[in-house]
Amino acid sequence: MKIALDIFTIFSVMAGAFFFLAGTVGLLRFPDPLTRLHALTKADNLGLGLVVLGLLPQTHWPLDTIKLIAIWLFALLAGATVGQLMACTARRGGGQPK
Amino acid sequence: MTMPDFLLSAAAFVLVMVALGLIRILRGPEDVDRMMAAQLFGSGGIAALLLFGVATEAKAVIDVALTLALLAAFASVAFVQGISRPDSDDTQETRDE
Amino acid sequence: MTLALAVDIGLALLILAMAAWTIAVRDTFASVIGFVTYGLLLTLVWVRLALPDVALTEAAMGGGLTGALLIGAAARLRRTEATVRERPGVFTRTLAAVLSATVTAALSFCVLNLPDPAPTLAPGAAAKLGSTGVGNPVTAVLLAYRSMDTLLEAIVVLIALFGVWSLAHDRFWGGCPQLRTHADSEGILAYFARILPPIGIIVGVYIFWIGADFPGGKFQGATILAAMWLLVIGAGLAHFPPVSQAWLRILLVAGPLVFMAIGFAGIVTAGAVFAYPDGFAKPLILAIEIALMPTLVLALALLVAGAPQRMPPQ
Amino acid sequence: MNGPTLFGLCAAALIGFGLYGLIVNPQPLRKIIGFNIIGSGVFLLFGTIARRGAAAGMGGDPVPQALLITGIVVAFSATALAVALLLRLFDEGGVVTLVSEASPTEAKADPPDA
Numbered sequence: 001m002k003i004a005l006d007i008f009t010i011f012s013v014m015a016g017a018f019f020f021l022a023g024t025v026g027l028l029r030f031p032d033p034l035t036r037l038h039a040l041t042k043a044d045n046l047g048l049g050l051v052v053l054g055l056l057p058q059t060h061w062p063l064d065t066i067k068l069i070a071i072w073l074f075a076l077l078a079g080a081t082v083g084q085l086m087a088c089t090a091r092r093g094g095g096q097p098k
Numbered sequence: 099m100t101m102p103d104f105l106l107s108a109a110a111f112v113l114v115m116v117a118l119g120l121i122r123i124l125r126g127p128e129d130v131d132r133m134m135a136a137q138l139f140g141s142g143g144i145a146a147l148l149l150f151g152v153a154t155e156a157k158a159v160i161d162v163a164l165t166l167a168l169l170a171a172f173a174s175v176a177f178v179q180g181i182s183r184p185d186s187d188d189t190q191e192t193r194d195e
Numbered sequence: 196m197t198l199a200l201a202v203d204i205g206l207a208l209l210i211l212a213m214a215a216w217t218i219a220v221r222d223t224f225a226s227v228i229g230f231v232t233y234g235l236l237l238t239l240v241w242v243r244l245a246l247p248d249v250a251l252t253e254a255a256m257g258g259g260l261t262g263a264l265l266i267g268a269a270a271r272l273r274r275t276e277a278t279v280r281e282r283p284g285v286f287t288r289t290l291a292a293v294l295s296a297t298v299t300a301a302l303s304f305c306v307l308n309l310p311d312p313a314p315t316l317a318p319g320a321a322a323k324l325g326s327t328g329v330g331n332p333v334t335a336v337l338l339a340y341r342s343m344d345t346l347l348e349a350i351v352v353l354i355a356l357f358g359v360w361s362l363a364h365d366r367f368w369g370g371c372p373q374l375r376t377h378a379d380s381e382g383i384l385a386y387f388a389r390i391l392p393p394i395g396i397i398v399g400v401y402i403f404w405i406g407a408d409f410p411g412g413k414f415q416g417a418t419i420l421a422a423m424w425l426l427v428i429g430a431g432l433a434h435f436p437p438v439s440q441a442w443l444r445i446l447l448v449a450g451p452l453v454f455m456a457i458g459f460a461g462i463v464t465a466g467a468v469f470a471y472p473d474g475f476a477k478p479l480i481l482a483i484e485i486a487l488m489p490t491l492v493l494a495l496a497l498l499v500a501g502a503p504q505r506m507p508p509q
Numbered sequence: 510m511n512g513p514t515l516f517g518l519c520a521a522a523l524i525g526f527g528l529y530g531l532i533v534n535p536q537p538l539r540k541i542i543g544f545n546i547i548g549s550g551v552f553l554l555f556g557t558i559a560r561r562g563a564a565a566g567m568g569g570d571p572v573p574q575a576l577l578i579t580g581i582v583v584a585f586s587a588t589a590l591a592v593a594l595l596l597r598l599f600d601e602g603g604v605v606t607l608v609s610e611a612s613p614t615e616a617k618a619d620p621p622d623a
Binding site for chain 3: 511512513514515516517518519520521522523524525526527528529530532533534535536538539541542543545546549552553554556557558559560561562563564566567568569570571572574575576577578579581582583585586587588589590592593594595596597599600
Binding site for chain 3: 103106107109110113114117120123124126129132133135136139140143146147150156157158159161162164165166168169170171172173175176177179180181
């Protein structure tokens with residue numbers, strides 16, 4: 001059982017790390033703010049989410065587990081809000097054009 | 099490779115990734131892009147802190163990550179509010195595309 | 196061990212690069228964004244240095260209040276800052292660079308020659324920890340061993356707030372501070388500001404409460420609560436009260452006053468100023484912390500809000 | 510070389526950077542940021558000393574840690590006051606710069622380079 005949980009942790013954390021990789025590549029390579037925003041929110045939601053999911057079996061029930069889940073929920077909420085607000089700003093011209 | 103070693107390596111990897119994303123802060127070209135890089139760095143930092151905290155059994159680190167996650171949107175919200183001027187062209191936002 | 200050192204070196208290089216960019220970049224707004232990221236990096240450094248209490252303070256301050264304060268100011272000053280393009284000439288810059296490099300070199304010399312073994316007060320702090328009734332040595336230092344510092348700090352925060360208020364125009368004296376908001380009450384921001392604060396208040400109170408025995412405490416908790424209040428106001432769901440309100444002023448001074456009263460009562464009950472009578476240390480520390488909490492929340496949030504800018508509607 | 514020494518040297522460099530920014534940047538808001546970077550460098554130096562004082566089962570000397578927490582809050586208060594002063598200056602004159610038209614001779618004697 002312990003082995004199975006450890007393997008789950010390893011896979012999930014690696015998947016999460018992959019999404020951070022993808023988010024960074026997207027942020028650097030995509031051509032305009034809106035596509036970059038899409039890359040950013042992927043990393044926010046899935047990257048952090050998978051890392052949290054992977055860490056859950058390694059933490060102490062209940063307080064740490066609840067905190068970890070809360071962190072992911074905060075990140076989801078923040079990601080959704082920031083995504084919308086940033087998209088509006090980007091459409092309006094991204095602030096100060098240089 | 100033990101579990102703590104793996105988690106620490108993963109933390110280092112995530113940190114390197116989002117740190118590379120900071121190149122977007124240097125390049126811009128617009129402030130929105132810079133703020134996005136800062137936001138990505140924020141979530142990457144939270145993930146790295148969690149991995150680090152679980153790996154070393156440092157419980158307080160999880161509280162630090164909790165605080166950061168709670169305030170994750172704060173700077174971006176202030177940024178969006180600051181950047182859009184209430185006295186100028188906010189009303190035509192949706193039409194001029 | 197080598198992995199840890201590699202992470203430390205990477206972190207140090209990253210924070211130096213961020214600081215250099217924040218200073219060198221031409222656009223002020225970009226500089227402020229750089230500074231917010233810099234604060235986050237600093238939080239990671241505190242964690243790497245195994246100072247979680249400081250990391251929590253930095254996370255709450257740097258992530259919440261400082262960013263909001265500087266970004267708000269940069270937004271208001273935007274037009275003028277853009278016009279200032281001139282920089283000091285080569286001579287001034289060279290002189291500044293030489294001066295800075297000298298300071299850095301001198302400090303580096305000091306760092307490399309710090310006494311070894313390092314002097315520490317940790318054993319002394321640990322020895323008396325039992326008599327204070329708290330488990331977190333940092334909280335014990337803040338509220339038992341060196342409580343005078345903490346009292347003066349709370350007073351400094353208040354004085355800064357009075358300084359900010361005194362910068363209001365005469366016609367707005369006693370009025371309401373204002374944040375830059377233009378949010379509609381149906382927008383995503385208003386939704387966010389309705390969902391997050393209830394949970395955020397729980398987290399803030401939790402961080403405050405565990406401060407007795409684990410990393411955390413009133414400054415960190417108060418910063419989180421202040422950030423939540425600012426979020427609600429920033430979304431247009433509430434307004435700052437006029438600074439002339441009696442309840443506001445009473446809460447602002449209540450913390451330091453309770454602190455001082457307990458401190459001076461120590462002369463009678465325990466034979467010294469800021470001494471706690473045997474067996475009462477924990478409840479008295481708790482009383483001080485609870486009294487300081489509203490003071491800090493209000494003062495920190497109002498510091499971000501700035502000087503009063505309008506009169507309350509009659 | 511160990512962690513605390515590394516971050517101590519990092520702190521020394523940060524103080525130098527901040528000082529340079531404080532002197533060179535003409536915009537007052539940038540000076541405030543430069544000052545904050547100096548402040549964080551000083552805090553980091555203090556943190557190095559706290560970390561080196563690890564003993565008695567604690568990760569660091571608690572006294573400098575407590576002073577650091579105090580310092581961070583006070584630094585924020587001072588920054589808020591500085592920003593408020595700056596905004597009031599802006600409201601009064603509409604301009605915020607510490608160089609420009611006040612000292613045109615200096616600009617001439619010391620021309621901005623390309």
